[in-house]
Structures are given as C-alpha cells and as structure tokens.
Amino acid sequence: MDLDEELALRNEIFSALDQLVAVKGGALTRRELFDFELRGTRLPLVDGQRGIRNPASFTSTLSVMSTPNGPYSDEVVGESLHSYAYTVGDINKGDNRKLRHSVKTRLPMIFLQWIDVDGIRYVPIYPVYAIKDDPENRKILIALDEKLLDVADPLHLSPVEKRYAQRVTEQRLHQPQFRSQVLIAYKKRCAVCRLGRPELLEAAHIIPDKNIHGAAEIPNGLSLCRIHHTAFDANLIGFSPDLRVHVGPALQEAENEGPILKFALRGLHNAKLMVPEKEEYHPAGERLAERFEEFLSANPSKLANIDVALTKPVQWGGK
DSSP: OOHHHHHHHHHHHHHHHHHHHHHHTTOBOHHHHHTOEETTEEOOSSOSSSSEEOOTTOSSOOEEEOOTTSSSOEEEETTTEEEEEOOSSOTTSHHHHHHHHHHHHOOOEEEEEEEESSSEEEEEEEEEEEEEEEGGGTEEEEESSGGGTTOSOTTSOOHHHHHHHHHHHIIIIIHHHHHHHHHHHTTTOOTTTOOOOGGGEEEEESSOTTSTTOOSSGGGEEEEEHHHHHHHHTTSEEEOTTSBEEEOHHHHSOOSOHHIIIIIIGGGTTOBOOOOSSGGGSOOHHHHHHHHHHHHHHSTTTSTTSOGGGGSOOOSSOO
16 A cells, blocks of 8 residues: 555554544553454454554554563653564565665554553553664664654653653653553442443552652552542542542532432542452552641631541551
C-alpha cells in the first residue's frame, strides 16, 4: 500500500485501540494485543515472539515493545525520547530494514510500555514517531509527540523544547502508566463505591505529584471513579488513615441535589475504603494521614470533633 493508505489504516487502528484500552483500563496483556481485530479481521499488534511488529503489507514498523532485561533494549534518552535497539543481524534486512525506514516515512507507531502488576501488561502509547536513526549504535530514537519531529537537535533541546517535552512525557507516558498500575491493583474498581467500569475510573494521587514525596507509585494512589476523585481533590470528601470515608460539611448540609448526593456521596459517609489484596499495594498510612490533615484544615469548623487518632497513620505494610 502507499503511504497515504497506510497512514489511514494506522489511524483506524488507533481509533479501535482507543476503545479497547478504555474498556481494559489502560493496559493490555500480550494476548489481547496479539488477538486485536480491525473490521472483524485479526490484526496482531505484537509479534508472537519478538518485541517488534512489522506486518508484511506495511512499509515500516507498526509497534515496538518495552522489554526490560530483554535482548533488544530500550531506554530513555534525553527528554521525551526513547531508544529502541536494532534486532540481531544485518541492519539493512528483516525487522531492521522496516524499523530504520520508519524514520524516513514518519508514519505514527505504537510504543508498548511494560508494567508488572499482578502479571505483565503493556500500556500502549500512540501515536509515537521514529525521529532519528543511529546505525553506529544500532538503535533508533522515538519521540512521544509529532511536534518533536522537527526539532533541530533531538538530544539537545532548547529550554522551551525541553519544558514541552517534559510535559508530554508526563501526560503521555507517566500518567497512563500510573493509572494502569493503580487500576490493576484495585481490580478495576472504585475504592469508595466499588464501581467496576474502567472507562469511568481514574488514579488519584494521595499526595499530589507536584510534591517531592508525591511519587507516582501504587501506595500513593487510589482507584476512584470520576465523581469521588473530583470530590477528593476538592476536599469535599476525605479518607482517614483507618480507611474510612468522611463526607465534608458542604455535602452533608446540601439539599435538593438528587440521588447522586444522597446515595453516592452523603450515603457513603463512614464507609470503609476497599484496598488491594496485596499489602504492598495498600495506600501508605502516613500519606493518608498527611492528606487527611489537609481535608480537616479545609473544613475546620464542622469537623473539629473528629477523633485526632484518625489523623495518625496505621501500620499495615503500606510504604
């Protein structure tokens, strides 16, 4: 097929992948990637054995897979760039030919970010672009955003380019990875209401990621539906270190706001948070305590009678 046809097909693949990723909560197993279908026909997004996918009818690579400790390494290079190593053998033949040709075609591709939470899965990041060929070191460089295709020097970005690249990396790589890890740990359910619709679930930071100790790791995360995530961020609800839900006075005193307020918010006051089965994934007690203090400070007049013991972290094995 010509490049225009291939670009249209890739965009159709991305649209179908959007739907699958939404239903699965952001991460897919290798089997789900292998069994991917388009127009009712199977079109694998990964190879059966290798970490690179080069469909026969495509001019250049469709996907590359992050494989820690695998034979074909990938690593972060500069800002918002990943490198992907050539396969073994002649750099002008087989998988290497199409991988290197991706730099010339500039066709969008898929980068599959490896995660290991209760089994290995991959977070599809797309579209990404092969931006530079480095035959001397047997690798290509991959940019996470098309605006980085035309930078003068990918490895030495200007201050403006660097700020943009860092924002892109956070939004397109780190945030989806964190969300997928948290949702998997919580079995794709809201920790407050138990809603099990991944399309409506988000990963909430207990301590915001702008803080130095607000790391994007599962013990600093909670799987929450959009309503409870927004209410948590706005200090309308809080979670004490004994894993209880506290509904703040603004919601407690509200009237005539329908069943969402009555049942999904006020009705869950003092409910127990659901936590992951594995203790290593439990929300960190000291982080819950710190965040609960913020909730109390935001609602000082009506929450003064809350037992001060609830603001102290409990010990259960969370980091």
